[in-house]
Amino acid sequence: MSIALRATGVRKVFGDCVANRNASLEVAAGEIHAVVGENGAGKSTLMRMIAGMYAPDAGRLEVNGRDVTGWSTREAIAAGVGMVHQHFMLIPTLTVAENLVLGQEPRAGMQFDRAGAEAAVRALCDRTGLVVDPARRVADLTVGELQRVEILKVLFRGAKILILDEPTAVLSPPEVTELWKVLRSLVKSGGTVVLITHKLDEVIEVSQRITVMRAGETVGHMETAGATPAAIARMMVGREVKLVGDERTAGRMAQAAGTAEHTALSVRSLTVASSRRPNEVDQLSFDVRAGEILGIAGVEGNGQTELIEAIAGLRPVASGSVRLGDTDITAWTVRQRADAGLSHIPEDRHRRGLVLEYSIADDLILGLQHRFSRGLALVRDRIGRNAEERIAQFDVRPATAATPARALSGGNQQKVVIARELRGREFSVLLAVQPTRGVDVGAIEFIHAQLRAARDAGKAILLVSADLVEVLALADRVGVMYGGKLVVTLPRAEASAQVLGPWMTGAMTGGAHVAS
Amino acid sequence: MSILAFLIQTLRIATPYLFAASGGVLSERAGVIALTLEGWMLTGAFCAALGSFYSGSPWLGVLAGVGGGVLAAALHALATIRYRADQVVLGIAINLMSVGITRFFLRLAFDSSSNSPRVPGFDWAGATEGNTTAGLGSLLASFSNPLVLVALLSLPTVWWILYRTPYGLRLRAVGEKPEAAASVGVSVARVRWLAVLGAGAFAGMGGAYLALEQHQFTDSMTAGRGFIALAAVIFGQWEPKRVALACLLFAAAETFQIRLQGLQLLPSQFVEMIPYVLTIIAVAGIVGRSRQPAALGRVTE
Numbered sequence: 001m002s003i004a005l006r007a008t009g010v011r012k013v014f015g016d017c018v019a020n021r022n023a024s025l026e027v028a029a030g031e032i033h034a035v036v037g038e039n040g041a042g043k044s045t046l047m048r049m050i051a052g053m054y055a056p057d058a059g060r061l062e063v064n065g066r067d068v069t070g071w072s073t074r075e076a077i078a079a080g081v082g083m084v085h086q087h088f089m090l091i092p093t094l095t096v097a098e099n100l101v102l103g104q105e106p107r108a109g110m111q112f113d114r115a116g117a118e119a120a121v122r123a124l125c126d127r128t129g130l131v132v133d134p135a136r137r138v139a140d141l142t143v144g145e146l147q148r149v150e151i152l153k154v155l156f157r158g159a160k161i162l163i164l165d166e167p168t169a170v171l172s173p174p175e176v177t178e179l180w181k182v183l184r185s186l187v188k189s190g191g192t193v194v195l196i197t198h199k200l201d202e203v204i205e206v207s208q209r210i211t212v213m214r215a216g217e218t219v220g221h222m223e224t225a226g227a228t229p230a231a232i233a234r235m236m237v238g239r240e241v242k243l244v245g246d247e248r249t250a251g252r253m254a255q256a257a258g259t260a261e262h263t264a265l266s267v268r269s270l271t272v273a274s275s276r277r278p279n280e281v282d283q284l285s286f287d288v289r290a291g292e293i294l295g296i297a298g299v300e301g302n303g304q305t306e307l308i309e310a311i312a313g314l315r316p317v318a319s320g321s322v323r324l325g326d327t328d329i330t331a332w333t334v335r336q337r338a339d340a341g342l343s344h345i346p347e348d349r350h351r352r353g354l355v356l357e358y359s360i361a362d363d364l365i366l367g368l369q370h371r372f373s374r375g376l377a378l379v380r381d382r383i384g385r386n387a388e389e390r391i392a393q394f395d396v397r398p399a400t401a402a403t404p405a406r407a408l409s410g411g412n413q414q415k416v417v418i419a420r421e422l423r424g425r426e427f428s429v430l431l432a433v434q435p436t437r438g439v440d441v442g443a444i445e446f447i448h449a450q451l452r453a454a455r456d457a458g459k460a461i462l463l464v465s466a467d468l469v470e471v472l473a474l475a476d477r478v479g480v481m482y483g484g485k486l487v488v489t490l491p492r493a494e495a496s497a498q499v500l501g502p503w504m505t506g507a508m509t510g511g512a513h514v515a516s
Numbered sequence: 517m518s519i520l521a522f523l524i525q526t527l528r529i530a531t532p533y534l535f536a537a538s539g540g541v542l543s544e545r546a547g548v549i550a551l552t553l554e555g556w557m558l559t560g561a562f563c564a565a566l567g568s569f570y571s572g573s574p575w576l577g578v579l580a581g582v583g584g585g586v587l588a589a590a591l592h593a594l595a596t597i598r599y600r601a602d603q604v605v606l607g608i609a610i611n612l613m614s615v616g617i618t619r620f621f622l623r624l625a626f627d628s629s630s631n632s633p634r635v636p637g638f639d640w641a642g643a644t645e646g647n648t649t650a651g652l653g654s655l656l657a658s659f660s661n662p663l664v665l666v667a668l669l670s671l672p673t674v675w676w677i678l679y680r681t682p683y684g685l686r687l688r689a690v691g692e693k694p695e696a697a698a699s700v701g702v703s704v705a706r707v708r709w710l711a712v713l714g715a716g717a718f719a720g721m722g723g724a725y726l727a728l729e730q731h732q733f734t735d736s737m738t739a740g741r742g743f744i745a746l747a748a749v750i751f752g753q754w755e756p757k758r759v760a761l762a763c764l765l766f767a768a769a770e771t772f773q774i775r776l777q778g779l780q781l782l783p784s785q786f787v788e789m790i791p792y793v794l795t796i797i798a799v800a801g802i803v804g805r806s807r808q809p810a811a812l813g814r815v816t817e
Contacts, residue, residue: 053699074701089696091689092810102689103700105682112682157700 003065004029004161004192005050005081010059012045017407019045020056024218025211027161029064032183032193034203034224037213037236038440040409043196044086046213047163051083052076063161077103082159084150086166086196090138096149097121097134100156124156130182144175151182162186163194168202169438180206198236198440200229212236237442262290263325264460265311265429270320272306272484280306282484283320288429288460293451295463295475296486298504303484304464305347308433311462312344313337314352324429338367343421347433347464353417354405361387361401363416368424390419395446411443418447422454430454433464448474468497468504482506522771528729530767531667532557532738535722536745537752537759538670539585539715545678545754546711547691547811551607552592554742555614556716560585560723562618565733566625568635577635578663578724585720586713588614593712597705600815615736622735630735637728638662663725670718671763675756687711691809719745747795754809766791 005027012020020042027033037043049056050063055070062068063079071079090099097118106116121134130148132141138149147167154162164183168176183193183206197203203210204224211221212235220235233241265288272281281303288294298304309315311322313334321330329337338344346352354363364387365372372383387401394415396408405413414435421430432451436444451474455461465471471478478495479486480503488503502508536557540550560581567580592610595601619629626632638661678684686707689697694704719742726741727733744766752759773787 051699072701073699077701083699085699089693089699091693091696093692094685094689098685099696102685102697103702105685107682111680112685153700 002029003027004063005194006060006062007046007050008060008062010046010049010056010061012042012049012054012056018216020049021216022218023059023213023216026221027192027194028209029192030187030190031208032187032195032206034195034197034207034210035213036196036198036200036203036210036232038198038409038442039411039438040215040440041213041236042216043213044165045216047083047165047194047196050076051081051163053083074103077157077159080158080160081163082154082157082161083163084147084154084165084167086169088146088150090146090149090153092137092139094138095134096132096136096138096141096152099138099149100124100134100153104157121152121156124152128152128155128182129185130155144171144178147171147175147179155186160190161192161194163196165196166198167195168197168199176202200232200441203227203232204229214238233441236440241441241445263287264290265462266323267311268321268323270307270310270322271318272303272310272315273318274306279318279484281310284484284486285320286479286486286489288462290428290460291455291458292476293455293461293463293474294489295465295471295478296481297465297468297471297478297500298481300466302481304433304481306484307481308344308347308431308462308464312342312346312431335367335370338425341426341428342431343425343427343429344431345417345421345433345435347437349410349413349417354413356406357404359387359402359404360391360396360408360416363405364390364420365424366420368420371425390416390423393423394419394450409440411439414439414447415443418450422450428460430459430461431464432461434466435463436465436467436470468500472496480504522768522775525774526764526768526771527664527668529770530763531664531725532722532741533745533748533763533767534667534670534760535725536719536742537748537763538674538756539718539722540746540749541671541674541752541754541756541759542677542687542711542718543715544749544812545691545809546687546708547694547809547814548593548596548708548712548715549603549607549813550715550746550749551604552588552610552742553715553719553745554738554740555607555611556585556588556592556719557723557726557742558614558618558736558738559588560716560720561727561737562621562723562733563587563720564724565632565635565727566621568637568728569626569632572636574636574638574728577637577728578721581724581727582717582720585716585718585723587716589712589716589719592716593709596815597708597712602815603813611742618733619735622733632733634731635727635733637731661725661729663721663728666721667725670721671756671760678756683707683710688809691811694811694814744791747791750808751791751795751798753798753807762794765794 003026005025007023007025010020010023023042023046025035025046035043048054050061052071052073052075060067060069063081068079100121101117106113106120108116118134125131130152132145132148132152138146141149167179171179187193195207204227207224209221209223210227210232212219212232214236268285270281270284271279274280284307286294296304306315310317313332317330321328323329324340324342327340329340350356355366361383365383369378372379384401391399391401396412396415405416418435435451436447439447451461463471463474472495476492477489478492478500479489480500482503483506487508536553540553543550563584564577564581568574568577571577588610592606595606596603622632623629678688686697686702689702690704690707698704723738726737748762748766749759752762769787769790773784776782
């Protein structure tokens with residue numbers, strides 16, 4: 001067995017933050033090797049050093065037995081090492097072909113040979129079976145297509161060793177299946193694949209061997225055959241964790257009966273207009289009772305974002321009404337709604353949840369600033385005390401209130417948002433959208449526990465998630481959105497991936513609407 | 517007033533705009549804000565006057581003007597690309613500094629605080645100041661100033677660089693998403709350095725045209741032309757063809773204003789506002805959607 005990649009004793013420090021300490025890795029040629037670890041475990045940093053984006057501060061990197069420590073991206077590409085980044089490294093205004101050849105453009109005299117570039121890309125598509133129209137603008141592609149272009153881009157540069165950083169984060173289940181096929185065929189034709197992920201089912205499904213990282217360090221490796229998700233998770237987190245889906249919440253239904261029947265959030269015939277489709281949200285109605293979690297599943301882009309934004313007051317409503325308890329809040333401002341008891345964990349914490357440049361303390365009072373001021377001035381010591389309390393309650397790390405939110409890992413950023421939304425104000429209804437997206441296993445467990453606790457305390461929760469496993473793990477009732485409509489709502493006991501799947505793909509929409 | 521005379525005057529007024537806007541497109545498409553066009557132009561104008569005066573050749577004057585623009589641009593590139601200074605703050609600083617520096621050297625070289633002595637320019641028979649007689653002859657004559665012709669070719673050249681060369685592809689990539697360009701081995705710093713130096717050369721040539729056209733350097737002679745050029749870049753939505761039209765439009769408005777001055781129809785200040793009002797309208801998205809290069813002004817690794 002020859003070794004394609006080897007890292008030994010690698011250390012990398014950014015400012016005060018030690019990203020890697022004594023990280024090591026050994027990948028055999030011709031395998032799919034999974035590198036797992038929580039967010040901030042240093043997986044991406046290590047891979048970026050292998051791809052030549054940064055130089056390590058200490059340690060040694062080898063590719064096919066050659067010492068390549070501190071090489072450049074250009075050298076890495078020339079040696080056949082290519083990386084597909086977590087955030088797409090594509091230029092939206094350029095075409096597929098232009099993106100693929102960037103940096104090594106074919107020339108015709110002094111000019112860029114566009115026709116030549118497109119022909120070369122077409123040839124590559126034929127050879128790999130990954131088909132995309134080379135003349136299309138990247139901005140017009142779907143996420144699945146973007147992923148394909150990223151892989152093509154790396155292959156175009158002759159990569160034999162392919163590093164993929166969280167490639168499935170944005171893909172739908174069929175796209176993921178497609179990706180696995182591609183990776184397996186790459187390996188069959190002599191390639192080597194390194195897969196960074198924290199989704200353990202993926203690891204088990206596709207990899208041959210696993211390396212586990214924690215806090216910048218490599219803490220172990222194992223053969224996939226014989227490994228269990230629980231064992232991997234234990235190694236990742238360093239303790240026992242409860243995995244999503246382990247526990248069935250259906251049993252809770254009976255116990256909820258005590259608190260129930262008080263409607264906390266009521267949406268009637270809500271319509272959100274759109275410039276493109278007929279309506280983003282179309283005549284949608286539902287209730288969420290106090291002490292229950294209504295989970296809304298569905299493929300992204302079926303109006304979930306618009307529905308939530310309309311309820312939160314961030315988007316104008318064309319018709320219909322939103323009631324909080326007995327009060328019609330359809331025409332209220334965001335601040336009025338929040339003060340009346342509507343909390344919101346937004347879909348995109350960077351866009352709506354946090355000001356990344358703010359300190360943790362300031363982000364913790366975002367939208368609550370009027371409660372932390374006297375006259376025109378903010379009351380600093382109350383903000384500081386509030387921050388210390390929340391940081392302790394929600395175990396935000398690093399536990400320093402002055403740290404800018406930008407410096408936190410995704411999981412800790414999300415904890416800041418959730419701490420603010422759950423404890424910042426008295427609330428009766430919580431909108432929780434993708435509450436655990438891009439968050440590590442340990443934080444997922446914590447966030448789920450917080451949501452359950454809020455429900456048990458009598459709060460009404462509207463949970464929207466593209467992750468069906470999450471919806472099934474938390475919700476008391478499950479609905480599916482498709483094409484701007486709530487096409488089905490079922491009690492948790494009757495919901496399963498098998499039952500909901502066809503609704504999510506629209507296969508059932510020909511039939512009767514079962515919306516509540 | 518004949519149409520020909522109007523066209524000629526428009527063209528002459530548009531020339532510095534076309535030059536500076538070419539630089540503006542090049543720099544901004546690479547992600548570096550071209551707030552300094554004014555300063556680069558002024559430096560170029562002074563250097564051109566200096567070069568033309570001492571060499572006696574307007575050609576060497578142009579070369580000196582280009583050199584001056586490039587030098588001022590190099591300072592900008594060094595601070596913003598190498599040392600990652602804020603592009604807006606630095607742009608303002610360089611504009612202010614170039615006023616001071618040219619004034620300082622004006623005194624040093626020519627012992628005057630207002631203007632240089634007369635320097636050789638591109639003179640042509642029949643169409644000197646005060647004698648822009650209407651007729652085909654004077655139209656052709658204005659082309660005898662080679663810089664007018666070069667100016668007309670400058671934005672097409674920038675278009676060709678952007679859309680037809682490998683460097684242009686990299687430049688557009690760097691201006692949109694530098695980290696993506698870097699990940700495939702394109703040197704963001706190198707692409708930006710080249711773009712900014714090229715922009716300095718274009719702006720310097722615009723300055724040289726001003727100084728040689730007036731046969732002298734006068735204190736702060738660019739008088740906001742760099743900003744009008746930047747307005748044209750924004751109004752033209754960073755597309756060379758549209759930017760060229762914007763330059764011509766602004767110049768035509770100015771010509772109109774000069775011609776109308778005698779009639780007292782409209783305060784001239786209103787006409788002078790046209791470029792800026794149009795820019796505000798463009799930026800506000802009223803005329804189509806204005807889309808600037810995504811990485812414009814962003815400091816990157």
